[in-house]
């Protein structure tokens with residue numbers, strides 16, 4: 001639909017004139033059925049009729065929905081502006097320099113820490129509008145991220161392959177050294193996070209012979225320093241602030257800068273011209289060790305199966321948690337009723353969890369509970385009630401009885417495990 | 428402890444633990460650094476291994492008590508490397524570790540005073556040419572110059588690694604807590620002091636250090652032109668976020684969808 005507002009002054013005039021013989025038809029036409037509460041006046045001013053706001057509820061009481069959802073439906077010709085992507089497209093053809101970022105990509109996606117870091121990289125790259133730099137993201141292994149450009153990446157170097165799937169810091173450092181040799185970025189930025197960035201960044205800095213700034217939380221322009229930038233970093237276990245000239249390699253904390261939101265970038269793929277060197281690693285990755293999910297603190301757990309008032313078959317639930325290998329959580333009602341221990345309560349008065357995947361079984365999604373799962377990535381709801389808040393919050397909601405769905409899920413996973421076992425036996 | 432079963436053959440294993448002086452987070456008093464103490468604890472649980480503590484000290488007037496509390500964990504002496512104040516301790520540590528030739532060097536992840544950058548183990552690894560691993564949670568076994576260890580990952584996970592010795596490993600707060608320090612052994616323990624040429628840390632002298640400022644809290648900025656959108660964002664409750672909704676499906680279909688999501692996210696083992 002075009003954005004141009006087309007007005008028919010005659011119809012508007014009829015709509016205002018209650019005595020006009022065509023008044024009702026015109027109202028119906030303009031207001032889409034109900035009498036309009038809002039219309040464009042003759043001078044382009046919006047006119048309102050407060051009496052026409054709202055609708056008659058089921059009990060015969062007039063209700064007003066201020067969320068705007070109802071009014072939007074009544075707008076003539078649905079003239080509601082669609083949320084348009086107003087972000088500016090930026091392409092940097094010939095960058096004056098590069099700022100390399102090595103994001104963590106936990107679970108194959110950019111974390112908020114990674115986005116902050118990319119924001120910081122943009123700050124460094126865009127300082128001089130005449131000679132803009134490009135942000136180069138170097139990522140290892142498989143990923144599921146599709147919005148690198150919106151996070152501020154101009155060039156994307158994806159190192160894919162068998163050798164990057166496990167924990168092989170020596171191989172990664174060798175690869176980053178090749179990047180240094182070929183692309184010579186002006187700055188290297190890594191997240192100072194326990195997810196791998198802290199370790200990789202220190203290894204890289206030492207290998208490049210640079211003295212990095214660690215735990216950086218602020219970077220400001222500073223004409224006096226050699227690099228034109230000054231950074232503030234935490235020292236002495238977070239009790240002091242060290243202000244120094246920005247070095248080439250920096251390991252930054254979360255919220256070191258605002259993430260990119262106003263521009264979209266090209267995220268153009270680049271490749272190294274030379275093959276990566278063969279590295280003989282002295283550290284061998286034997287894979288992750290299965291830990292008892294019940295021993296993992298709720299706040300730290302990655303995968304939580306949380307039970308609420310809708311769970312009737314508690315043995316089945318505990319069995320499901322065990323088969324899934326998930327840490328158990330609970331809503332307050334489940335705890336108050338004595339089905340779950342207090343230290344398993346999720347929510348405002350319980351634990352704020354940070355799971356990557358949170359499965360809410362029979363939980364309605366009270367605000368106190370939703371607060372506790374704010375930072376969860378993916379939420380799955382299993383519930384009987386299609387309209388409850390947890391279903392609205394969820395990325396995947398399955399409507400049905402919790403017991404039956406959990407039983408089916410357990411059966412599915414057992415089948416999957418068997419298949420895996422067969423494959424392993426065959427191999 | 429799982430490693431005790433196999434650790435009788437640790438005889439002849441030389442372990443050096445780099446210890447530093449810590450700072451209590453509340454009282455700011457000198458104490459044994461928490462992570463370093465955990466490293467000492469880990470070394471002591473390798474039964475049969477010879478454990479040596481190494482501390483490169485720039486000034487130890489009021490730090491003696493803190494260092495003695497490592498001795499109180501049941502170790503006879505601390506090797507003290509004397510350094511001028513303002514010195515970079517890495518070169519001195521490299522020299523003394525070369526002399527000592529331990530198979531395993533344990534350190535904390537980060538110091539509690541000074542720059543606290545956590546770079547020392549990596550610098551040592553580069554200078555000595557030994558591999559370094561971070562976040563050691565347990566040593567499972569040491570056989571024929573290869574150590575099998577568990578590395579602590581975030582979210583309480585563990586990864587098994589095999590590393591060729593000699594190696595350097597850092598210990599963080601996920602390692603077992605350190606035993607208490609006993610007063611008597613702490614008094615009786617000795618310092619084995621020797622001097623080593625100091626290399627000044629010139630870069631650090633140029634830095635400005637001040638007590639940590641409080642970091643500004645990030646505000647939730649809603650970029651929207653209309654007041655209604657801003658209000659909605661400020662008073663946001665749950666709204667349908669475009670999630671997938673499966674109603675009127677059989678439990679099996681629902682389970683299949685959940686299974687696919689769990690598998691896609693890689694949380695199933």
Ligand SMILES: Cc1cc2nc3c(=O)[nH]c(=O)nc-3n(C[C@H](O)[C@H](O)[C@H](O)COP(=O)(O)OP(=O)(O)OC[C@H]3O[C@@H](n4cnc5c(N)ncnc54)[C@H](O)[C@@H]3O)c2cc1C
Nearest residue numbers: 308309310331332347348349350362363364366384385402
């Ligand atoms: C000050 C204060 C603090 C609070 N703090 C917390 C807190 O920290 N954490 C917390 O969780 N709560 C907290 N609450 C309580 C909160 O308000 C809710 O009461 C509580 O979260 C509801 O728990 P629920 O979703 O398990 O139960 P209900 O609201 O009873 O929801 C049960 C859900 O299960 C569904 N269901 C029923 N049967 C089935 C079935 N067979 N199969 C599938 N689904 C089914 C229903 O449709 C419903 O959606 C707090 C309350 C207050 C006043």
